[in-house]
Amino acid sequence: MSPPLTDARSAALYAEALKVLPGGVNSPVRAMRAIGRDPLFVERGEGAEIVDADGNRYIDYVCSWGPLIHGHAHPEVVAAISAAAARGTSFGAPTAGEVELAEEVAARFPSVEMVRMTSSGTEASMSALRLARAATGREKVLKFAGAYHGHVDGLLAEAGSGLATQGIPASPGVPAAATAATVIVPWNDPQALRAAVAEHGDRLAAIVAEPYPANMGVVLPREGFLALLREQADASGALLILDEVISGFRVARGGAQAREQIRPDLTIMGKVLGGGLPAAAYAGPRALMEQIAPAGDVYQAGTLSGNPLAVAAGLATLRLLDGDAYDRLEATTTALAAGLRDGAAAAGRTVEVVDVPGLLTVFFREGPVRDYADAAASDRDAHAAWCRALLAHGVYPPPSQFEAWFPSLAHDDAVVRRTLDAAAAAFQETAP
Numbered sequence: 001m002s003p004p005l006t007d008a009r010s011a012a013l014y015a016e017a018l019k020v021l022p023g024g025v026n027s028p029v030r031a032m033r034a035i036g037r038d039p040l041f042v043e044r045g046e047g048a049e050i051v052d053a054d055g056n057r058y059i060d061y062v063c064s065w066g067p068l069i070h071g072h073a074h075p076e077v078v079a080a081i082s083a084a085a086a087r088g089t090s091f092g093a094p095t096a097g098e099v100e101l102a103e104e105v106a107a108r109f110p111s112v113e114m115v116r117m118t119s120s121g122t123e124a125s126m127s128a129l130r131l132a133r134a135a136t137g138r139e140k141v142l143k144f145a146g147a148y149h150g151h152v153d154g155l156l157a158e159a160g161s162g163l164a165t166q167g168i169p170a171s172p173g174v175p176a177a178a179t180a181a182t183v184i185v186p187w188n189d190p191q192a193l194r195a196a197v198a199e200h201g202d203r204l205a206a207i208v209a210e211p212y213p214a215n216m217g218v219v220l221p222r223e224g225f226l227a228l229l230r231e232q233a234d235a236s237g238a239l240l241i242l243d244e245v246i247s248g249f250r251v252a253r254g255g256a257q258a259r260e261q262i263r264p265d266l267t268i269m270g271k272v273l274g275g276g277l278p279a280a281a282y283a284g285p286r287a288l289m290e291q292i293a294p295a296g297d298v299y300q301a302g303t304l305s306g307n308p309l310a311v312a313a314g315l316a317t318l319r320l321l322d323g324d325a326y327d328r329l330e331a332t333t334t335a336l337a338a339g340l341r342d343g344a345a346a347a348g349r350t351v352e353v354v355d356v357p358g359l360l361t362v363f364f365r366e367g368p369v370r371d372y373a374d375a376a377a378s379d380r381d382a383h384a385a386w387c388r389a390l391l392a393h394g395v396y397p398p399p400s401q402f403e404a405w406f407p408s409l410a411h412d413d414a415v416v417r418r419t420l421d422a423a424a425a426a427f428q429e430t431a432p
């Protein structure tokens with residue numbers, strides 16, 4: 001595996017970008033600031049790999065931050081998008097594909113009877129909260145520290161992802177009133193959850209959670225914690241909203257709720273649902289969903305919602321995900337996680353690798369990672385150095401300790417072997 005020859009073209013593009021895009025990017029985590037380097041500009045993707053503007057090839061573990069479960073430019077997904085584009089890119093009127101996609105979603109999620117599509121996970125989160133507030137007549141929302149549900153004003157408090165990366169506890173520009181109704185509880189802390197529900201329960205519209213949090217790195221729920229969310233929501237009359245934007249269609253056909261046997265009132269979806277094009281959704285039982293306009297009076301709309309290209313990409317993506325695909329993705333993730341543990345141990349490095357099918361994080365710390373405080377206590381400098389070394393060896397990791405790796409079905413055994421060779425070398429080279 002040869003290291004990148006040059007990044008001159010990426011550097012030039014970044015210099016230009018800084019003049020016209022804030023921070024040179026259109027979403028903060030792409031800037032690679034958390035690992036102390038400048039971003040690479042991507043020219044194209046092929047299966048498990050991306051090629052940058054200088055012609056360097058990388059095995060990609062960002063995969064557009066999750067949507068590309070089949071890897072880059074899967075021929076069937078590309079064909080579906082091309083065929084849809086040839087029929088017209090947007091109509092602002094219903095299309096058959098939207099009905100088919102909603103049926104595909106409902107077939108996978110027993111908690112879902114109806115689906116409302118949006119263009120981003122942020123919109124879906126915002127709209128699910130509006131529906132929960134309307135349905136309960138209450139205002140407060142309980143979220144978990146280190147969880148990220150998009151840049152919804154009220155949820156930009158102790159949020160993960162780019163806010164964690166940049167140490168932004170709450171974004172300027174969010175009105176105090178927007179977060180006044182937000183109750184924040186540490187993840188995996190039953191006592192804190194019970195105490196918060198005891199204090200705010202009669203005003204709680206919703207408990208919202210990523211069932212497999214992946215925006216503080218992957219931090220899995222402790223045994224019984226998700227069941228406790230359901231119990232506490234029921235006890236207080238709040239709705240349970242599971243944000244499966246990352247986990248949905250990835251960790252299992254029916255998402256984390258299927259693996260964990262927990263039935264939410266509403267589910268937020270995105271990423272894989274749009275197959276690499278902008279699509280997301282919130283979904284749930286008819287009685288709740290029919291409160292949304294025009295069936296009901298909870299207003300929510302979108303010029304490009306249910307866009308035919310995104311729907312075509314989503315349908316093609318979901319239809320390729322048979323049982324064998326999930327078995328393969330699980331085997332790939334397990335092999336990666338085990339190999340990363342071995343590579344670290346061989347180099348005398350202490351890391352905690354957390355994995356669930358389709359997602360993993362290498363935390364540079366000793367001991368289990370139970371919550372955001374544990375994740376934040378990782379050695380971020382060591383993580384950054386390892387990521388820079390991985391890039392030099394042709395592997396493109398999520399450039400932050402507070403994100404997940406997204407292996408895809410295009411990451412075959414040979415790709416995994418090359419990744420683990422690079423990772424082992426990077427562990428050795430960056431050992432203190």
Ligand SMILES: Cc1ncc(COP(=O)(O)O)c(C=O)c1O
Nearest residue numbers: 120121122148149150243245246
């Ligand atoms: C769990 C979760 N929810 C919501 C979002 C927001 O989605 P989007 O970036 O499409 O707005 C994201 C990612 O960005 C996410 O990871």
Ligand SMILES: N[C@H](C=O)CCC(=O)O
Nearest residue numbers: 027028029065161215403
């Ligand atoms: N962690 C974020 C979503 O999952 C990363 C994507 C982004 O915000 O650009």
